[in-house]
Amino acid sequence: MPMPKVLVSDKLSETAVNIFRERGVDVDFEPSLGKDKEKLLSVIGQYDGLAVRSATKATAAIIEAGKNLKVIGRAGIGVDNIDIPAATAAGIVVMNTPYGNAITTAEHAIAMMFSLVRSIPQASASTHLGKWEKSAFMGTEVFGKTLGVIGCGNIGSIVADRAVGLKMRVIAFDPFLTEERAIELGVEKVDLDTLLSRADIVTLHTPLTDQTRNILSRDNLAKLKKGAYVVNCARGGLVDEDALKDLLDAGHLSGAALDVFATEPATEHPLFGHPKVIATPHLGASTSEAQENVAIQVAEQMADYLTRGAVSNALNSPSVTAEEAPRLKPYIALAEKLGLFAGQLTRTGLKQIEVTYEGEVAALNLKPLTASAVAGVLKPMLSEVNIVNAPVIARERGVTISETTCDDAESYDSIIRLKITTEQQTRTVSGTIFGGAPRIVEIKGVEMEASFAPHMLYTTNEDKPGFIGALGKTLGEAGVNIATFNLGRAGPGEGAIALVAVDDPISDEVLEKVRALPHVTQATALSF
Ligand SMILES: NC(=O)c1ccc[n+]([C@@H]2O[C@H](COP(=O)([O-])OP(=O)(O)OC[C@H]3O[C@@H](n4cnc5c(N)ncnc54)[C@H](O)[C@@H]3O)[C@@H](O)[C@H]2O)c1
């Protein structure tokens, strides 16, 4: 297998380069390439992986040009610079490093809060000018004040913890914060309006989503207490910047500290130069400790995925550890082949995919196996389906997916059973791993033993004498070489099936001849 190759297109710590190389991944370190859209578009096709921070915009166009891309790694948290639906559709795993810069960013938010309430940047600039304006910078104590935390996840909860240490009252709005966690953090869980009416200082720590965009809208900013402060070290689109300016100018708000802006890089902004605003250029994660953490983590994760199939911290794919990956590999192949078998026979609207895991396989990480089975089922019907996007596509199309386990697999160590329900029928197919390779053990309730081959003919017929000879003769006369011939039947004289591995694809003409044979009820050419 050729060595996978990664492009680092943002300013990551160079430690990442060593880690990629140590783990068997070739790497091009081009920390300013991310800002050059055209150049990135022209080179991205050469790479299996792209490692970014926030400067590179991994747009749908970049993803489309990245024909070999398998993974995009974000050395940091926010992935709003990556088109995840486009990556998912292309089967590209998107991973981030959720904790590596959380402490650093929380510390920045606390630093911004102090800078704001004590006018430290303004006082520093004035002092440097030799003004000694001691009375111009009267500050506010944070002790006993109420900090309103919007979004109490990794960073928000560290900010809350530090603020509790500063003897502030902390209230938090986060629909996903449990009462138990709030108690553990020493914060009071409140709704948004309560937070806005009670907070002396508001600090934002949510991702930018359709729900959080403009969460500090003009109306909500106006609901803040007179004299309140706003700190934003999360994402620019969370605050209505025009409304913020108006409320600062009107004297309703005392100040704002902004590390992030709706448009970045922000080189011009209506709030720049405002006496009540302090600003930093998206520095939240910029400490050597955090940058070392995220660079190491992203390089390890991406290398492990490219060389061992391990998936961690992915936003669009189930996790697989490096230890699990080799154990899962044959079952992922089996699940996909069972799916392909069922998918190639599906003629009417798909309603349900049920996967049952019996025996040893039931103890494995099943999410990637089910995703693989679903991808197999959908592949014959849709062109752009893969293990990453298959569950999403199935859900979008209203197909129900279920997963069942059973400790016992009867005469096998492990069996995966796939049941497909369409508008008109239900079909089952089961398989196992034998000698490391996938094998079919049941079709439509009929036991059989067959390996998968690239080209196969599947027939169902009435169990009557002469059928096998007639089929062999038809294929022989058409010059089709039979590799293996597997038969099964429900019982004497009942429905029978044949699964024939052949050396070349079966043509439509041959298929018609097979369908015309006596007792044949169905014939399909399959490929795996
Ligand atoms: N300034 C920087 O350099 C910098 C550095 C790191 C992270 N960030 C940003 O900080 C933010 C928080 O990161 P994190 O690691 O804490 O993320 P996280 O996912 O751990 O936490 C986000 C929290 O927001 C909550 N949330 C989601 N929707 C919400 C809503 N509608 N209302 C209220 N709460 C909601 C979630 O429940 C979650 O608890 C992200 O936007 C991230 O991109 C910025």
Ligand SMILES: O=C(O)[C@H](O)COP(=O)(O)O
């Ligand atoms: O989401 C993040 O991790 C931060 O916004 C940091 O962004 P940066 O890596 O571009 O500094």
